[in-house]
Amino acid sequence: MKISFPHMGHSHIAFKWLVENLGHECIVPPEPSKKTLDLGVRYSPEFACIPFKMLMGTYLEVAEQGAEVILTSGGCGPCRAGYYWVMHQYLLEEMGQDLKVIAFEPPLCDIKDFWKKLRWIRKTGGVSWKHFAQVMKITWEKIKAIDDVEIYSHEIRPYEIKKGDTTRALTRALDDLDKAEKIDQIMEARNAGIRRLDEVLCDKLRNPLKIGIIGEIYVVLEPAANHYLQIMLGEMGVQTHRSIYLSGYTRESAITNGGDAIYQIARPYLDEVCIGGHGVNSIGETILYSQHGFDGVVQLAPFSCIPEIVAKSIIPSVSRDFNIPVLTLFIDEQTGKAGVQTRLEAFVDLLEMRRQSNEKATRLVV
Amino acid sequence: MSKIGIPRTLAYFVYYPFWKAFFEELGHEVVLSSPTCRAILDDGVKEAVNDACIPIKIYHGHVLDLVGKVDWIFCPRLVSVRKHGDFNTETFCPKFLGLPDMIRQAIDKLPKLLDVRVDLKKGKDELFQVFSQVGKQLGNGVDEIKRAFPIAVKAQKNYCKLLSREILPHVALEMLEQNCKQIPQETEHDLKIAVVGYPYALYDAYINAGLLKILEKEGVKVFTQDMLSDKTLDRQARSLPKSMFWYFSNRAVYGGLHFMKQKDIDGIIHVTAFACGPDSMVDRMLEIECRRHNSTPYLSITVDEHTGEAGVRTRIEAFLDMLRYRRDRDEN
Ligand code: SF4
Numbered sequence: 001m002k003i004s005f006p007h008m009g010h011s012h013i014a015f016k017w018l019v020e021n022l023g024h025e026c027i028v029p030p031e032p033s034k035k036t037l038d039l040g041v042r043y044s045p046e047f048a049c050i051p052f053k054m055l056m057g058t059y060l061e062v063a064e065q066g067a068e069v070i071l072t073s074g075g076c077g078p079c080r081a082g083y084y085w086v087m088h089q090y091l092l093e094e095m096g097q098d099l100k101v102i103a104f105e106p107p108l109c110d111i112k113d114f115w116k117k118l119r120w121i122r123k124t125g126g127v128s129w130k131h132f133a134q135v136m137k138i139t140w141e142k143i144k145a146i147d148d149v150e151i152y153s154h155e156i157r158p159y160e161i162k163k164g165d166t167t168r169a170l171t172r173a174l175d176d177l178d179k180a181e182k183i184d185q186i187m188e189a190r191n192a193g194i195r196r197l198d199e200v201l202c203d204k205l206r207n208p209l210k211i212g213i214i215g216e217i218y219v220v221l222e223p224a225a226n227h228y229l230q231i232m233l234g235e236m237g238v239q240t241h242r243s244i245y246l247s248g249y250t251r252e253s254a255i256t257n258g259g260d261a262i263y264q265i266a267r268p269y270l271d272e273v274c275i276g277g278h279g280v281n282s283i284g285e286t287i288l289y290s291q292h293g294f295d296g297v298v299q300l301a302p303f304s305c306i307p308e309i310v311a312k313s314i315i316p317s318v319s320r321d322f323n324i325p326v327l328t329l330f331i332d333e334q335t336g337k338a339g340v341q342t343r344l345e346a347f348v349d350l351l352e353m354r355r356q357s358n359e360k361a362t363r364l365v366v
Numbered sequence: 367m368s369k370i371g372i373p374r375t376l377a378y379f380v381y382y383p384f385w386k387a388f389f390e391e392l393g394h395e396v397v398l399s400s401p402t403c404r405a406i407l408d409d410g411v412k413e414a415v416n417d418a419c420i421p422i423k424i425y426h427g428h429v430l431d432l433v434g435k436v437d438w439i440f441c442p443r444l445v446s447v448r449k450h451g452d453f454n455t456e457t458f459c460p461k462f463l464g465l466p467d468m469i470r471q472a473i474d475k476l477p478k479l480l481d482v483r484v485d486l487k488k489g490k491d492e493l494f495q496v497f498s499q500v501g502k503q504l505g506n507g508v509d510e511i512k513r514a515f516p517i518a519v520k521a522q523k524n525y526c527k528l529l530s531r532e533i534l535p536h537v538a539l540e541m542l543e544q545n546c547k548q549i550p551q552e553t554e555h556d557l558k559i560a561v562v563g564y565p566y567a568l569y570d571a572y573i574n575a576g577l578l579k580i581l582e583k584e585g586v587k588v589f590t591q592d593m594l595s596d597k598t599l600d601r602q603a604r605s606l607p608k609s610m611f612w613y614f615s616n617r618a619v620y621g622g623l624h625f626m627k628q629k630d631i632d633g634i635i636h637v638t639a640f641a642c643g644p645d646s647m648v649d650r651m652l653e654i655e656c657r658r659h660n661s662t663p664y665l666s667i668t669v670d671e672h673t674g675e676a677g678v679r680t681r682i683e684a685f686l687d688m689l690r691y692r693r694d695r696d697e698n
């Protein structure tokens with residue numbers, strides 16, 4: 001079976017390994033490009049959110065390369081994401097594409113369906129359960145290792161002396177992870193990657209601003225969707241931390257359905273635990289970032305993203321109460337890189353100024 | 367005794383008879399906001415986050431209309447009204463889920479909000495529990511609440527009965543308001559059209575530029591999903607790979623699916639709100655399903671703050687012309 005899946009950041013490295021080692025052929029989804037977006041926009045409903053359109057475009061691209069099956073995630077609502085696959089299937093059928101979308105609903109919702117689909121993949125790939133379990137475990141290690149090196153790269157980048165060094169080191173680290181086949185090899189590649197990043201020439205005297213990145217999962221996780229925002233900020237000399245990583249996300253949302261702590265934190269502002277997407281998280285995380293001494297927060301959201309609109313309407317008071325500036329970027333197909341850059345630069349200037357006047361103020365107190 | 371303000375939009379079109387009877391039985395006065403008009407819309411646009419959809423903006427406008435006139439504003443948080451959907455996931459659009467919070471943030475000098483959480487999928491008794499809380503917040507005793515509750519349930523039943531006799535909700539609400547028992551005369555018609563969409567988009571004549579009136583004048587008998595029983599609607603769920611997550615969207619989709627299978631329905635109109643998240647899916651799905659069902663004629667009308675009567679009228683006239691042409695052609 002020729003299998004593909006949505007592109008999200010660097011996760012395709014792990015998923016490619018997974019698909020191939022389950023005895024299938026993998027059509028690696030290309031990084032979303034202008035062409036992806038154009039295709040997606042052309043064949044999606046006008047008011048679908050941007051992740052929907054990007055995925056639509058990706059599916060059409062991999063269909064062209066011969067993919068027969070798409071593996072993706074489902075969801076229990078209340079947001080649209082859990083209904084994506086149904087709509088994508090409808091649209092693909094309308095276009096006469098012979099591509100089947102198989103969605104994994106969170107196991108907590110429907111464990112039977114989850115197992116049924118897993119079994120189908122295993123059987124059609126012709127591997128044993130034992131092998132299957134082994135492959136899953138290694139995939140998981142890969143996902144975590146990928147996240148580890150990426151997280152570290154965002155810490156290092158604002159110190160780099162030569163622009164682009166960090167990104168180059170990261171790319172090489174990811175290449176190594178791509179080649180790793182066993183758990184110890186993955187560990188080795190991960191550690192080598194961290195070392196590589198450590199070797200980037202740095203000016204350790206800098207004191208970079210710290211910005212937390214919150215918002216809707218797809219635009220946060222897919223650099224091609226957010227115009228490589230974290231790299232952009234890093235190269236402006238800002239350290240970024242984002243709340244969502246695939247390893248964290250799948251742990252919380254798919255397996256334990258948890259995240260209670262964040263709901264508790266957000267409760268004074270939004271007294272409803274589940275408004276879908278990452279709406280509640282966005283509020284809770286803004287508070288957490290403020291408490292951890294971050295200088296500012298960037299909220300990333302697809303245009304017309306419902307939970308993030310709800311969050312946005314509430315964030316001003318959070319921002320006031322916790323004294324942390326928040327920049328909301330709504331992303332749609334018209335958003336250009338230059339626009340994002342200008343707004344980020346203005347935001348960073350503002351944060352710089354705040355920091356300076358705060359420092360003056362504290363000195364006055366002394 | 368308190369004055370309780372009810373914004374005349376969103377769930378008002380569905381549950382008002384219940385609310386009104388309940389509050390009045392408890393000895394309170396119910397104050398409705400004025401019907402949607404330019405001023406309410408403008409106020410709403412000003413107060414709400416600018417990325418919100420039109421119905422939510424209008425809700426803000428209605429709340430503002432009540433500020434200063436009432437002691438409370440009834441703004442329930444609708445989470446679920448039944449157990450439904452795959453893995454019982456049915457709920458409401460996230461904007462309904464966050465509604466009281468949005469209102470609190472957006473509106474100054476807000477009267478007290480009566481914002482109970484309505485999550486009826488928990489169990490049969492839940493509706494009573496919810497309204498007990500409401501009654502208690504208003505200072506009413508358990509006995510009073512126990513007496514008022516069945517009366518409210520009955521009022522709601524009467525309302526549903528009117529709807530099941532093919533009376534449109536806004537007409538039925540008017541009849542109840544004026545205590546009129548007379549069933550309105552059916553107007554002359556030569557076409558039957560099903561109009562589906564959210565109650566707050568269909569029955570608020572201001573938002574949709576008088577769409578239903580226009581249809582009626584053009585000799586169309588209008589059906590909507592709200593005239594169908596839950597049973598009829600829910601039967602349609604089986605023909606979908608997965609139900610949607612939102613109560614009102616499911617009703618619109620099921621309604622559409624039901625009507626497109628009826629031989630005597632000439633066409634389907636879907637009224638959708640500009641920038642509505644769920645509708646981006648509802649609309650395309652209905653369109654595709656209509657085509658798959660014998661190419662039932664389908665028209666989608668998007669309403670936003672600039673919807674004008676002329677625009678709606680033109681599109682409807684063109685649609686009706688097409689339907690009549692089709693019918694005449696088929697008859698020959
Ligand atoms: S969270 Fe936002 S972007 Fe994601 S499906 Fe929901 S509305 Fe769309």
Ligand code: SF4
Nearest residue numbers: 419459461639642643
């Ligand atoms: S369902 Fe659509 S129109 Fe209704 S509140 Fe949600 S986004 Fe707005």
